[in-house]
Amino acid sequence: xxxxxxxxxxxxxxxxxxxxxxxxxxxxxxxxxxxxxxxxxxxxxxxxxxxxxxxxxxxxxxxxxxxxxxxxxxxxxxxxxxxxxxxxxxxxxxxxxxxxxxxxxxxxxxxxxxxxxxxxxxxxxxxxxxxxxxxxxxxxxxxxxxxxxxxxxxxxxxxxxxxxxxxxxxxxxxxxxxxxxxxxxxxxxxxxxxxxxxxxxxxxxxxxxxxxxxxxxxxxxxxxxxxxxxxxxxxxxxxxxxxxxxxxxxxxxxxxxxxxxxxxxxxxxxxxxxxxxxxxxxxxxxxxxxxxxxxxxxxxxxxxxxxxxxxxxxxxxxxxxxxxxxxxxxxxxxxxxxxxxxxxxxxxxxxxxxxxxxxxxxxxxxxxxxxxxxxxxxxxxxxxxxxxxx
Amino acid sequence: xxxxxxxxxxxxxxxxxxxxxxxxxxxxxxxxxxxxxxxxxxxxxxxxxxxxxxxxxxxxxxxxxxxxxxxxxxxxxxxxxxxxxxxxxxxxxxxxxxxxxxxxxxx
Numbered sequence: 001x002x003x004x005x006x007x008x009x010x011x012x013x014x015x016x017x018x019x020x021x022x023x024x025x026x027x028x029x030x031x032x033x034x035x036x037x038x039x040x041x042x043x044x045x046x047x048x049x050x051x052x053x054x055x056x057x058x059x060x061x062x063x064x065x066x067x068x069x070x071x072x073x074x075x076x077x078x079x080x081x082x083x084x085x086x087x088x089x090x091x092x093x094x095x096x097x098x099x100x101x102x103x104x105x106x107x108x109x110x111x112x113x114x115x116x117x118x119x120x121x122x123x124x125x126x127x128x129x130x131x132x133x134x135x136x137x138x139x140x141x142x143x144x145x146x147x148x149x150x151x152x153x154x155x156x157x158x159x160x161x162x163x164x165x166x167x168x169x170x171x172x173x174x175x176x177x178x179x180x181x182x183x184x185x186x187x188x189x190x191x192x193x194x195x196x197x198x199x200x201x202x203x204x205x206x207x208x209x210x211x212x213x214x215x216x217x218x219x220x221x222x223x224x225x226x227x228x229x230x231x232x233x234x235x236x237x238x239x240x241x242x243x244x245x246x247x248x249x250x251x252x253x254x255x256x257x258x259x260x261x262x263x264x265x266x267x268x269x270x271x272x273x274x275x276x277x278x279x280x281x282x283x284x285x286x287x288x289x290x291x292x293x294x295x296x297x298x299x300x301x302x303x304x305x306x307x308x309x310x311x312x313x314x315x316x317x318x319x320x321x322x323x324x325x326x327x328x329x330x331x332x333x334x335x336x337x338x339x340x341x342x343x344x345x346x347x348x349x350x351x352x353x354x355x356x357x358x359x360x361x362x363x364x365x366x367x368x369x370x371x372x373x374x375x376x377x378x379x380x381x382x383x384x385x386x387x388x389x390x
Numbered sequence: 391x392x393x394x395x396x397x398x399x400x401x402x403x404x405x406x407x408x409x410x411x412x413x414x415x416x417x418x419x420x421x422x423x424x425x426x427x428x429x430x431x432x433x434x435x436x437x438x439x440x441x442x443x444x445x446x447x448x449x450x451x452x453x454x455x456x457x458x459x460x461x462x463x464x465x466x467x468x469x470x471x472x473x474x475x476x477x478x479x480x481x482x483x484x485x486x487x488x489x490x491x492x493x494x495x496x497x
Contacts (some may be wrong), residue, residue: 027461098473146391147443156474 041253046336048087049114086242087112088151090185091197094138094162103138104167110135113193114172123174123187151204165214165271168194172218177375178226210262215273216257220278223250234380239287251282273302292321309338317348325355326338341373359389391494392427392469393476395483398490399463405431405487412486420468425479431464463489467496 061368094107104342105124109115141147152160175190198215205211227241236242261272268276277298284290286338299315312335320328329352332345339345350365365387373379404423405413420426433453452459468481470476476493484491 096473098477144495146472148474152474 029347032106035247049382084109084200084203085151087200089149091164091201092151092160093142093147093149095160095167096142097163098145098147099138099141101167101170103134104163105170106131106134108167108197109171109190109193110199113194115189123190157205160200161205161211161350165198165210168198168201169214169218169271171197172221176221191218191225194218195222209264209266210269210271212257212261213269213275216254216261216275217278219257219273220254220275220282223247223254223282229377232380233377234384235375235377238281241287243285243287246282254282255279262281268301270302271308273298273305277302290321292318296322309335310342310344313339313342313345313348320352320355325352328352329356341372342376343369343374343382350385353387354389362386363389391471392467393473393480394492394494394496395466395468395476395480396462396494397431397464397487397493398460398492400460409486409488412488413483416482416486419482420479425468425470425475427467427469429464429466432462435461451458463487471487 031306080338091108091113094111095104098108102124106120109120109123110117117132117135118128120135121128124131151157171190172194175187175192175194176333195215195218198211198218200210202211202215203285223228223246224238225242226245226247227243228236230236254275258272258275261268261275277295280291280294280298296315296318299311299318302311303315313332316328316331316335319331329349332348332352345366346369350362353365363386366389370379370382370386373382417426417429420429435457438454440451440453440455442451464487466478468476470479473493473495480491480493
């Protein structure tokens with residue numbers, strides 16, 4: 001066990017201490033809780049978790065490299081060992097459809113990700129007591145209703161994987177949306193955590209297109225993190241980002257995965273299409289080199305399988321680059337009823353109106369967007385754009 | 391492990407003949423596969439009586455314990471090894487009786 005932990009974390013002291021703590025916990029808990037069905041697996045999982053906890057507790061600067069190693073993974077997926085089986089059982093249990101979505105997210109982060117309850121609470125902006133209750137209730141339900149602790153059968157797997165991917169993408173988005181100088185650093189860890197867990201699912205299901213698609217999507221989005229927020233804490237949109245600071249290694253891996261899925265010749269699901277769109281964007285050295293025809297074509301595909309108004313909105317934004325802002329605005333305006341409460345809808349309208357020289361209407365739209373936007377980095381950007389209208 | 395499947399009914403209409411046939415078929419399957427413990431449909435809430443004997447005397451009240459838009463229309467008690475099995479069966483039951491079904495474990 002120390003060996004495998006050492007291999008994973010590259011730190012013998014850390015591995016030994018984590019294993020010792022795991023044994024101590026076992027001695028403490030097993031008399032009361034009963035010996036788990038797979039004691040070896042339990043010990044290994046616990047030791048892993050304690051090692052992760054320890055890394056998190058230590059100085060962020062020192063551990064940046066260790067975390068980077070967890071983030072990058074150039075090698076082919078290693079065959080699953082007993083530790084991974086344990087973690088997969090855990091993920092599928094934590095993501096069981098009988099649990100509420102927010103309970104699934106909280107439980108996955110606690111049991112699989114090893115985050116502490118206060119950390120999860122801060123990440124999702126709720127009180128620690130609320131988060132504690134949420135997790136306790138979920139565990140109680142698992143026990144009382146006898147939610148089975150296993151990887152679903154082959155027949156059930158596709159539907160269940162879909163649920164897991166939703167949870168992982170939610171976790172990723174929480175981390176991704178964390179921007180600005182006042183943001184709790186724990187939120188940045190969420191993207192790395194989501195990527196790590198998605199890699200694990202991919203090791204279980206290497207042929208699953210949507211798992212690969214989600215991983216590619218996360219990598220391609222994460223690759224742009226450094227360029228997303230300016231020094232003054234303002235959100236920098238894709239068209240204005242310094243592409244020189246994009247992470248080339250993550251982009252390379254993301255592109256490789258997208259190509260893998262294209263070569264599979266299977267009709268792509270939602271995550272694969274979103275990944276492909278991001279691949280097109282990240283292929284352009286400069287925003288002016290963006291292949292908007294491809295982007296628009298991919299959105300046409302996406303709309304067919306996901307007719308949500310947000311997809312339609314994003315498609316219209318791409319169409320603006322091909323057919324001009326007038327055509328795009330007409331398409332965007334059609335979404336008014338559905339997206340009236342969504343800040344990005346008003347931001348898109350504001351931008352298109354600005355490009356059409358309709359400053360008064362643009363200003364009004366920016367005002368609405370600012371009112372609805374929660375994220376301070378986003379608000380700063382919108383305010384600047386509005387003030388530039390003159 | 392036993393589970394209670396509660397059929398959630400509302401006043402919009404009584405069971406149809408098709409639903410009855412589907413329920414019978416479902417019940418036959420439950421019995422054949424060994425999940426069946428007990429099941430039954432209930433008369434309407436207006437046929438209920440509430441007894442409160444917590445005090446000195448038993449008090450009778452005409453009608454259900456709570457007037458609500460949705461109420462218990464019937465139920466199954468089944469024996470299943472875990473929630474996944476129970477949920478699969480309940481899904482069939484919900485389809486058969488054409489109602490929502492609540493799945494709840496016994497203590």
